[in-house]
Amino acid sequence: MSDLAIRRAEIRDIDDIQRLYRQLDRHHAELLPEVFQPLQGDARGDEFVQLRIERDDAAYLLAELDGTVIGFVDVLRSTHPGYPMFRPREFAMIDNLVVDEAHRGQGIGKSLLQAAISWARDNGLKYVQTTVWDANARARDLYLGQGFTPVTVRLELEVDADPGPTTQIPGS
Secondary structure: OOOEEEEEOOHHHHHHHHHHHHHHHHHHHHHOOOOOOOOOOOOOOHHHHHHHHHOOOEEEEEEEEOOEEEEEEEEEEEEOOOOOOOOOOEEEEEEEEEEOHHHOOOOHHHHHHHHHHHHHHHOOOOOEEEOOOOOOHHHHHHHHHOOOOOOOOOOOOOOOOOOOOOOOOOOO
């Protein structure tokens, strides 16, 4: 690999970030068409990206190869919900990680993930979390291969429109 550099995004990078988001959104629509729909244009406005770039408690970390942006990780400071059963805990949340389609499988995602972990450490955070769609085996394997462990598992059941005979629930 030539000169891969990881740096913090600037306002001038919004177009590159949007280009990569379009690839990510297309990937999700192909991977999970029952959840995601194909889009024309950008799902996130430039204002959203700009505000995230400008936040002190968040960062887009970009991977550049020979001066071209080829990936990013979007990481931000987060906390558990303010319910009394949760212990107060701040952590870094990886919102998105994407590598340009032409550059996947070259360790760039791993470099971005390590940059996000360094960002967390530099910001005094002890934990890094993310979510990943179960069908996205490549992303899941990246995180698990870097030491992430499942914290919760979200399950889904498709309820048939016509399930046939059902048991009557008393009182209903």
